[in-house]
Amino acid sequence: MDIEIIGRLKKICGDDFVVSDLSKIGNYLYDETEEYLKPEACTDVVVVKPKDASEISEIVKYANEILMPVIPRGGGTGLNGAVIPDRPGIILSMERLSKDIEVDGKNLMVIADSGVTLAQLNDELKKTKGLFFPIHPGDEGAQLGGMVAENAGGVSAVKHGIMRNHVKGLEVVLPTGEIVTLGGKLIKNNTGYDLLHMMVGSEGTLGIITKVILKLYAKQNHTGTLLVSFDSRQDASDTVPAILQSGITPLAIEYVEKNVIEEAARHMGLVWPAKEGIVDLMIILEEGTENDLFAKSEAIVEIAEKFNAVDSIIAETAKDQRNILQIRSNVYTAFIEHAIDGMDISVPPASVPYFVRDLDEIAAKYNTTLPCVGHIGDGNIHNFVMKENGEKPSWFEDIRLDIYKAAMKYGGAITAEHGTGKTRKSYMPLQYTAREIEIMKGVKRAFDPNGILNPGTIVDL
Amino acid sequence: MDIEIIGRLKKICGDDFVVSDLSKIGNYLYDETEEYLKPEACTDVVVVKPKDASEISEIVKYANEILMPVIPRGGGTGLNGAVIPDRPGIILSMERLSKDIEVDGKNLMVIADSGVTLAQLNDELKKTKGLFFPIHPGDEGAQLGGMVAENAGGVSAVKHGIMRNHVKGLEVVLPTGEIVTLGGKLIKNNTGYDLLHMMVGSEGTLGIITKVILKLYAKQNHTGTLLVSFDSRQDASDTVPAILQSGITPLAIEYVEKNVIEEAARHMGLVWPAKEGIVDLMIILEEGTENDLFAKSEAIVEIAEKFNAVDSIIAETAKDQRNILQIRSNVYTAFIEHAIDGMDISVPPASVPYFVRDLDEIAAKYNTTLPCVGHIGDGNIHNFVMKENGEKPSWFEDIRLDIYKAAMKYGGAITAEHGTGKTRKSYMPLQYTAREIEIMKGVKRAFDPNGILNPGTIVDL
Incomplete structure (x- = not known):
């Protein structure tokens, strides 16, 4: 340089x-x-x-x-x-913008430097009388500004949505150097076009986030985890809307194929507790009272039985719950070392079993496996493209294209929560028309006329 | 023509x-x-x-x-x-785009022509087993596409947020004529820049919405209304975060000054039931069980008493509840005929008592009154600028400017839910810098290079 x-x-x-x-x-x-x-x-x-x-x-x-x-x-x-x-x-x-973090209990918001990590925020919230921030991607080393820039997701989207839903204000250095405040400690703001929401998910290409204002919530203290097992993917999938329609909104509804989760457990020297069936729903509840927790757990088991659940396990102790969560969290680690891609597709939640069937067919075509886990409550399936004899297979690009095209049949998205960045950019034309991408470039130019901010990410000018 | x-x-x-x-x-x-x-x-x-x-x-x-x-x-x-x-x-x-409306129970979404009215949607949802759509602006004649274009709000933002939170997909005719689909039946979509969220609140200037996909929820069947009265605005205001921090999220928390609400009641030939104090909180709960409703109502009264509430009324019968809601809904009608503007400011929720005190001072300066009601749970205050001897007063522009400037002190917004349109456009420079407005114009140009779509609204090119 x-x-x-x-x-x-x-x-x-x-x-x-x-x-x-x-x-x-x-x-x-x-x-x-x-x-x-x-x-x-x-x-x-x-x-x-x-x-x-x-x-x-x-x-x-x-x-x-x-x-x-x-x-x-x-x-x-x-x-x-x-x-x-x-x-x-x-x-x-942004590592030095990590000092200021101010919890505003009266407005139930936090204002923080963008380099503050999620771990720092959660530590700070422990000092309050039960306020919490609901978004939790895999890694607590994520910075709050980065979580906004990437519109972070995670397992709790069924109940709490995604980062976008909780960002109320931002301080931003525009690509042309001006420092501006978008939104504020405001629940409602309908003045002009919403540049705040344009910034969410813009991956450092439209502005540099220097402060964030995030919404906080009262923590619901009673959590429980259920495993419900099925012999059929369709039954597992049909159970999900039945739970939601009954008025129960779990924190998370995860979809795990038995062979995948058992492999992840073995990898940790643990045992996955649910033995029956071919697929499990892992349902996490987060409720205000112990009574609610029990009542809703039982109601879920009853609903699942109507959809032919073959087994249900309610993990009551903290240790049992932690065990299950650890195995689920370890799927990524267990598979990624044998994989060359951990994909991040979303489809309408009710289309998950059809999409997973497509994955099976595509795997057979390439004589491989496509292990997957996913946030079925929000239609976000993570599948792995595996190595062949420890190497990148020759059909690597072809299989990914087949998988993306399968997702498009259901009106799906190339990336649900990981973002476009540099690695998914070339697939954007599968999801968007040329005119839409042209508009995105125009938006980029409106913010960043010289194209100096994070070029090569999302769109090329 | x-x-x-x-x-x-x-x-x-x-x-x-x-x-x-x-x-x-x-x-x-x-x-x-x-x-x-x-x-x-x-x-x-x-x-x-x-x-x-x-x-x-x-x-x-x-x-x-x-x-x-x-x-x-x-x-x-x-x-x-x-x-x-x-x-x-x-x-x-858009009146003829009002035929198709399809409730998708499995995805808990509805896909509808944009000209379908909120009344039509609610009628359709009555046929389901308890699905509902939470956003309700004042008028059920609003079309769903218009509600997206205006990012409609309403009283239930404390619990359910605003229109933006529930829009998952749109079919849009771009200003250049292409028909595109933004989003879909998707809970998560992180591909590219989010043009869907740019469209929400764009007031018909960036595209013509022809279909909407909205999220549906399981209806909570037990509703109750509380009136809690205070001798001090500050006490009323401080009660709000205490309720939210306790883990109770009411459907709505409304702020009513006694003299305003009593005038609205008189206008209808009714009597406002809460006699004590100078200001009331009207709190609407919407819960899954009758037990929850009672327990939370009582908890709220206890909290309010800690903040010196002088009276609490729990409206249990449907008739009593309707009575209270009707009077509250009538405030607009009661005052607007004597007013020349019903403003729509938002401030941080905890700043409401300070902003209302400012309104008093501004009213005194112009020797008028500035009656207000508002959604205190979300910081959205509607105040009326009154006529003078039945006419538009000479200081009309001055008083509005004073009020907007007062809101800006707290980091507020010119318009919380009504939108910018043509009538609030000239005040945008109070809330945004020149560069932000320039970027908004750039966004407009990216979508609509010839500026043919709803010119004169939000920004002038």
């Missing part, structure tokens, strides 16, 4: 907070994208660690002068390569 | 569905905007009533050729003049 650029950045942020030595920037080049998918990082980059929005504004204004890409980087827990630099540029690490 | 244009439109929609006779278009020129605020409608317009997206696409393509504005019009229940033509153009009435 040009010595003049480094000098100018040091002038803005101080010598200690500009890193260009290749031996020290390794941790800033990649995120958690699967090995086989990630683009190779460009190493002609400089890492800057600004302390606030004002320094970021100066950096961005300078970047516009010299037309140098700026790549905002949060916790690096993303799965789509959005923060992997694919060309020379300035990596803007 | 040019005879050639009328001829071409008749060719697209049929002779019966193109109306240009001035005596017959009167019902298509205005919405429900206050008399003193509405712009004068341009009468050099033609009303077309297309039957589907395909005809709309043809109309829009033609309008691009001749650069003629197109004004999409729903139920005409809006309050901001968005559908009042301020220049020659084609009024596109």
Whole structure:
């Protein structure tokens, strides 16, 4: 990286907070994208660690002068390569914007620096009288700003929705350098076009989030986990709307195929407690009283029995619940080392059994397996494309295309929660028309006329 | 309107569905905007009533050729003049797109033509086993597409949020004529930029909504209404977060000043049942069981007593509840005939008592009154600017500016739920910087390069 650029950045942020030595920037080049998918990082980059929005504004204004890409980087827990630099540029690490975090109990909101991690937020909330923030992606090292930029999801979308539903305000440094506040401690705001919602899920391409205002809720203290087993995917799937229509909204309704979850348990030296059937629903309840928890657990078992459930297990102790959750959480770890892609498709929830049947057919066509788990309550299925003899198979691109096309039959989405980034971008034309992508480019230009902010992510200008 | 244009439109929609006779278009020129605020409608317009997206696409393509504005019009229940033509153009009435409405119980969603009214939807949902749609603005004549375009709110935002939270998919005719589907029967979709959320609240300026996919929920059958009275606004306000922090989420928490609500009751020949104090909270609960309803009602009264409530009334019978709701709903009717503006400000919920104190001070400055009611649970206050001797006072613009500036002190919004339209547009610079408004114009251009769709609404190009 040009010595003049480094000098100018040091002038803005101080010598200690500009890193260009290749031996020290390794941790800033990649995120958690699967090995086989990630683009190779460009190493002609400089890492800057600004302390606030004002320094970021100066950096961005300078970047516009010299037309140098700026790549905002949060916790690096993303799965789509959005923060992997694919060309020379300035990596803007948000790690120092992690000091301020203020819980506003009267408005049931928190205002925090965007570099605050989810772990930090949850620690802070433990000090309150039972306030909590409901969104929880896999990794608590995720930063709040990154969670907004990626519109994080997770298992609890059935009850709590996704990140978008809980973002009320943002401080943003625009790609042209202005610092603006979008929304606020507001539940309702209908003035003008909603730039706040444009920012959610924009993956660092439309602005750099420097503060977040998130909605908080009263914690429901009684949680329970049920496993309900079925001999048929259709029965398992049909049970889901019957539960929701009965007025019960679980925190999560997870879909696990027995062979997949048993493999994940073996991998941990544990045993999956539900033995019967070929597929389980794992249902997590979160209720205000113990009575509600029991009543709803029983009601769910009754409903499942109407749909031919062959077994039901109610995990009552904290230890039993933790055991089940750990095995479910370990599916990713158990499979990803033998996989080359962990996909992230969404379909209408009721289409899940048809989509899973399609996965079987596609697997047979390529003489492989496509193990999957998923958030069936919200139609989000994660399936793995497996290696062949430990290597990337020759049909890797073909099978992914078949899988995406299968999802499109049901009006599905290429990515439900991981985001488009750099790794899913080329599949966008399967889901969107040329005119829609053209409009997206126009939106990008409206925010970022010089295209300096995280280029190569979501759309190419 | 040019005879050639009328001829071409008749060719697209049929002779019966193109109306240009001035005596017959009167019902298509205005919405429900206050008399003193509405712009004068341009009468050099033609009303077309297309039957589907395909005809709309043809109309829009033609309008691009001749650069003629197109004004999409729903139920005409809006309050901001968005559908009042301020220049020659084609009024596109959505009334015939009102046939298809399909409840999908398995996905807990409904897919409907955008011209279907809220009344039609609610009638259809009565046929289901207890599914409901939670958003309810004042008028059931609102069309679903219009409710999306205006991001409708209402009293139940505390529990159910706003329209945006429940829109999952849209079919849209873009301003350039392409017919696209945004989202779908999907709970999660993170592919590309979210054009669906850009469309919500865009007031017919970015696209013409022709189908909507909305989320449905299991109805909670037990509703109750509480009135809790206070001698102090601050106590009333402080009670609200205490209720929410306790884990109780009422359907609505309304704020009523005693003198305002008593006037509304008198206007109807009724009596407001709560006599004590100067301000009431009206709290509506909606629970799954009668036990929950009673337990939560009692818990709320206990909390309110800690904040010095001077009286509590639990309306148990359907008749008592209806009585209270009718009086509350009548506030608008009671005051609007003596008012020249019913404003729609939002502030952080905990700032409501400070903002109301500001309203008192501003009223004193102009020697008038500023009666207000509001959704205190979500910080949305509706205050009335009253006539002076039955006329628009000379200080009309000044007082509104003072009120908006007061709201801005708390990080508030010019419009919480009514939308920007034509009547609030000029105040946008109070809430947004020049660069933000410039970006909004860029977004508009990305969708609508010729600026033909509902020009003059939200932004001017």
